[in-house]
Each structure stands twice: as structure tokens, then as C-alpha cells.
Amino acid sequence: MTELTINGRRHELDVEGEMPLLWVLRDELGLMGTKFGCGKGICGACTVHLDGQPIRSCVMPVSAVQGKTITTIEGPGDDVLHAVQKAWIAEQVPQCGYCQPGQIMAAAAFLAANPKPSDDEIRASMANLCRCGTYLRIFAAIRRAAGDIGGRS
Numbered sequence: 001m002t003e004l005t006i007n008g009r010r011h012e013l014d015v016e017g018e019m020p021l022l023w024v025l026r027d028e029l030g031l032m033g034t035k036f037g038c039g040k041g042i043c044g045a046c047t048v049h050l051d052g053q054p055i056r057s058c059v060m061p062v063s064a065v066q067g068k069t070i071t072t073i074e075g076p077g078d079d080v081l082h083a084v085q086k087a088w089i090a091e092q093v094p095q096c097g098y099c100q101p102g103q104i105m106a107a108a109a110f111l112a113a114n115p116k117p118s119d120d121e122i123r124a125s126m127a128n129l130c131r132c133g134t135y136l137r138i139f140a141a142i143r144r145a146a147g148d149i150g151g152r153s
Contacts, residue, residue: 001013001014002014002015002017002024002062002063002066003066003067004024004062004065004066004070005068005069005070006025006029006031006070006071006072006075007031007070007071007072007074007075008075011029013028013029013062015028015062016062017061017062017063018061018062018063019061019062020057020058020059020060020061020062021048021055021057021058021060021061021062021065021070022034022036022046022057022058022060024062025048025057025072031072031074033072033073033074033101034046034047034048034057034072034073034101034102035098035099035101035102036058037058037098037099037102037129038058039058039059040058040059041056041058041059042056042129043099043102043128043129044056044099044102044103044106044127044128044129045098045099045101045102045128045129046058046102047101047102047103047105047106047128048070048071048072048073048105049069049070049071049072049105049108049109050065050068050069050070051068051069052069052071052109052112053109054105054106054109054110071105072101072105073101073102073104073105082104082108083111083145084104084107084108084111084141084142084145085104086145087141087142087144087145088100088104088141090141090144091137091140091141091144092137093134093137093138093140093141094132094134095132095134096131096132098131099128099129099130099131099132102128103126103128103130103138106125106126106127106128107126107138107141107142107145110122110125110126110142111142111145111146115146116146116147117142117146119139119143122139122142122143123139126138126139126142
């Protein structure tokens with residue numbers, strides 16, 4: 001049995017230890033917000049937090065996350081939108097929206113570590129891919145969430 005704490009809830013699952021966390025979240029627990037993108041840990045669509053740090057769940061075996069705290073896109077705001085989610089809406093970030101859960105999780109972890117980032121720090125830290133190219137709106141949403149709209153370029 002594998003025991004996981006996800007979004008503050010404990011789960012006991014009978015899964016193979018090498019099963020990627022992404023498939024445990026989606027197929028075993030029905031948490032469909034975390035997306036499958038590349039399956040190689042490159043694009044970031046599958047980003048979740050592991051003890052507050054962003055990880056790519058498509059390449060993380062479930063055996064490596066036991067005893068750690070996992071947060072998915074369904075969890076950061078505890079039934080209330082997280083500041084990053086509010087900023088995403090205000091800045092109208094999504095086009096297709098597919099990468100957005102991973103983008104939001106990456107941005108939330110980034111802002112937790114760096115609450116007042118410069119534009120250069122934002123650009124350097126946001127490594128998730130967006131097929132639609134909404135990077136300028138993503139960066140604006142991060143600035144908004146940080147309370148740092150305008151004044152930097």
C-alpha cells in the first residue's frame with residue numbers, strides 16, 4: 001500500500017511504486033486538473049507541489065513521494081481562489097488553457113519563494129511551455145499576484 005497526503009487529505013492506494021504520480025492523481029484519485037503534456041518532464045503541464053516545491057509529476061514515481069505533502073491545482077486555495085488564480089482571471093491569461101494548471105502551480109511556488117520578483121526573475125524562473133504563447137499575460141498575472149503591477153519591464 002502507498003500512503004499519500006494530497007491537498008491535505010490522506011490516501012491509501014494499491015499501486016506500483018514506479019507508477020508516475022501524474023497517473024495516480026488522474027487515474028486513481030480522479031484529480032483531473034493536473035495535465036499530461038510531454039511525459040518527459042519538459043513542458044510543465046503536470047506541475048504539482050511536493051513539500052511546497054514545484055515538480056513534474058509525469059516523471060516522479062509515486063514511491064518517491066510517500067511521506068511528503070503533495071498539492072495539486074485543486075488544492076492551493078482551499079476552496080477559495082489562490083492569489084495567482086485570481087490574477088490569471090484578471091489578466092485573461094488562458095487561450096486554450098491546457099498548460100494553465102501547471103503554469104499556475106509553478107507561479108505559486110515561485111512567488112512563495114520570491115514574493116517581490118523583478119521582471120527578469122519572472123522570465124528566468126517560469127520554464128513551463130505554453131503552445132498558445134500567452135507568456136506576456138502569464139508574466140503580467142505573476143506581477144499582479146505579487147502586487148507589483150507596472151513600473152518594471
